[in-house]
Amino acid sequence: MTALPQERRVVTAIPGPKSQELQARRTAAVAQGVGSVLPVFTARAGGGIIEDVDGNRLIDFGSGIAVTSVGASAEAVVRRASAQLADFTHTCFMVTPYEGYVAVAEALAELTPGDHAKKSALFNSGAEAVENAVKIARAYTRRQAVVVFDHGYHGRTNLTMALTAKNMPYKHGFGPFAPEVYRVPVAYGYRWPTGPENAGPEAAAQAIDQMSKQVGAENIAAVIIEPVLGEGGFIEPAKGFLPAISKFAKDNGIVFVADEIQSGFCRTGQWFACEDEGIVPDLITTAKGIAGGLPLAAVTGRAEIMDAAHTGGLGGTYGGNPVACAGALGAIETMKELDLNARAKRIEEVMKGRLTAMAEKFDIIGDVRGRGAMIAIELVKDRGTKEPNPEATAALAKACHQEGLLVLTCGTYGNVLRFLPPLVIGEDLLNEGLDIIEQAFTRI
Numbered sequence: 099m100t101a102l103p104q105e106r107r108v109v110t111a112i113p114g115p116k117s118q119e120l121q122a123r124r125t126a127a128v129a130q131g132v133g134s135v136l137p138v139f140t141a142r143a144g145g146g147i148i149e150d151v152d153g154n155r156l157i158d159f160g161s162g163i164a165v166t167s168v169g170a171s172a173e174a175v176v177r178r179a180s181a182q183l184a185d186f187t188h189t190c191f192m193v194t195p196y197e198g199y200v201a202v203a204e205a206l207a208e209l210t211p212g213d214h215a216k217k218s219a220l221f222n223s224g225a226e227a228v229e230n231a232v233k234i235a236r237a238y239t240r241r242q243a244v245v246v247f248d249h250g251y252h253g254r255t256n257l258t259m260a261l262t263a264k265n266m267p268y269k270h271g272f273g274p275f276a277p278e279v280y281r282v283p284v285a286y287g288y289r290w291p292t293g294p295e296n297a298g299p300e301a302a303a304q305a306i307d308q309m310s311k312q313v314g315a316e317n318i319a320a321v322i323i324e325p326v327l328g329e330g331g332f333i334e335p336a337k338g339f340l341p342a343i344s345k346f347a348k349d350n351g352i353v354f355v356a357d358e359i360q361s362g363f364c365r366t367g368q369w370f371a372c373e374d375e376g377i378v379p380d381l382i383t384t385a386k387g388i389a390g391g392l393p394l395a396a397v398t399g400r401a402e403i404m405d406a407a408h409t410g411g412l413g414g415t416y417g418g419n420p421v422a423c424a425g426a427l428g429a430i431e432t433m434k435e436l437d438l439n440a441r442a443k444r445i446e447e448v449m450k451g452r453l454t455a456m457a458e459k460f461d462i463i464g465d466v467r468g469r470g471a472m473i474a475i476e477l478v479k480d481r482g483t484k485e486p487n488p489e490a491t492a493a494l495a496k497a498c499h500q501e502g503l504l505v506l507t508c509g510t511y512g513n514v515l516r517f518l519p520p521l522v523i524g525e526d527l528l529n530e531g532l533d534i535i536e537q538a539f540t541r542i
């Protein structure tokens with residue numbers, strides 16, 4: 099397989115004629131509930147480029163929603179997964195186990211925050227990991243209530259829909275949802291009403307008051323939070339918020355679950371975003387970047403908590419598939435060898451520098467935020483009122499797509515343009531993508 103040239107190339111309309119033909123077949127055969135940001139059919143992908151079936155090469159600022167951090171065809175992932183494929187594709191770890199699963203669990207124990215004894219259980223999707231984190235926390239505490247936060251996102255299964263904040267498109271029409279789920283405010287620094295110096299501790303005090311008065315700390319099995327909220331809008335809780343919530347959980351025998359499915363594995367310039375304020379979670383859920391594109395997810399945590407579920411209480415047919423585990427070992431090898439935490443920090447420096455300069459020129463940019471290669475701009479109609487501007491966000495994304503730059507949006511209000519480039523993207527491509535964004539502002 100020849101290496102994919104790391105160059106943007108637009109040779110047809112986007113989507114091109116072959117993509118349009120495939121789109122017609124897709125419409126006839128695939129449920130319309132499965133959407134796509136950009137109906138461009140992929141032929142190859144690698145580095146910072148996605149090549150479509152019409153020969154267009156798009157700059158990738160999405161990484162398949164924060165998955166292909168090491169690239170979509172990283173050498174170590176392909177090498178290890180190919181070797182595993184040739185040996186065996188599946189035996190079901192609950193039937194006859196295999197070393198790859200154990201090796202991934204050992205790596206998770208090494209890499210996740212905290213120097214205590216840790217264990218893991220492996221699954222296929224982030225939502226499945228979150229579901230099992232709740233099962234484990236309930237088994238350990240013998241309590242039922244689960245607390246989550248405004249703007250949080252945790253998946254599309256029944257329980258994780260209950261945990262997720264935004265109704266459309268994730269929850270609308272799919273209820274009833276699982277009970278014993280409670281939602282409290284998060285310190286949305288850009289929008290939190292108090293001053294930035296107090297937003298974190300003050301918001302935590304409000305959330306803790308609600309948990310104590312409306313749920314009862316003694317009834318809470320788990321608190322689940324994303325250290326950097328992803329689908330809700332790349333919200334970094336104001337400083338002081340996470341430590342206060344973590345302390346409240348510790349003081350009240352509540353399992354603190356960090357959902358690092360989007361923010362984990364070097365995405366924010368650290369192995370895990372928890373590290374930024376020294377948070378050591380009791381459980382951590384991971385997926386996405388863990389395996390270079392192969393489907394793998396995990397719950398990792400304090401051994402005594404992870405062992406609370408009775409034998410046979412955790413599992414699933416494909417959980418910790420051997421090929422996905424091989425991919426994970428390849429992805430982790432790549433993260434270490436290329437020092438992708440440093441790469442993510444450099445991406446942050448370049449992107450924030452350019453986007454902050456753009457904010458000086460375009461006053462619909464209300465906020466530039468994020469860490470590492472998890473960066474976003476929040477678009478508003480008016481910086482004074484901070485009124486969300488979803489229309490401009492959609493128009494900007496469309497303008498970028500037409501120029502061969504794949505960007506994604508997010509946010510409760512649909513007004514956040516998020517940037518999730520592969521951590522292996524070249525700096526020239528990164529800057530070329532930023533050029534396209536800047537030009538798009540002049541055209542909307």
Ligand SMILES: Cc1ncc(COP(=O)(O)O)c(CNCCCC(=O)O)c1O
Nearest residue numbers: 223224225251252253324328357359360
């Ligand atoms: C923090 C956090 N927890 C859990 C999940 C869920 O992970 P799954 O692998 O998509 O189930 C996510 C997945 N985020 C992208 C969802 C995309 C979409 O479905 O529209 C996440 O970001």
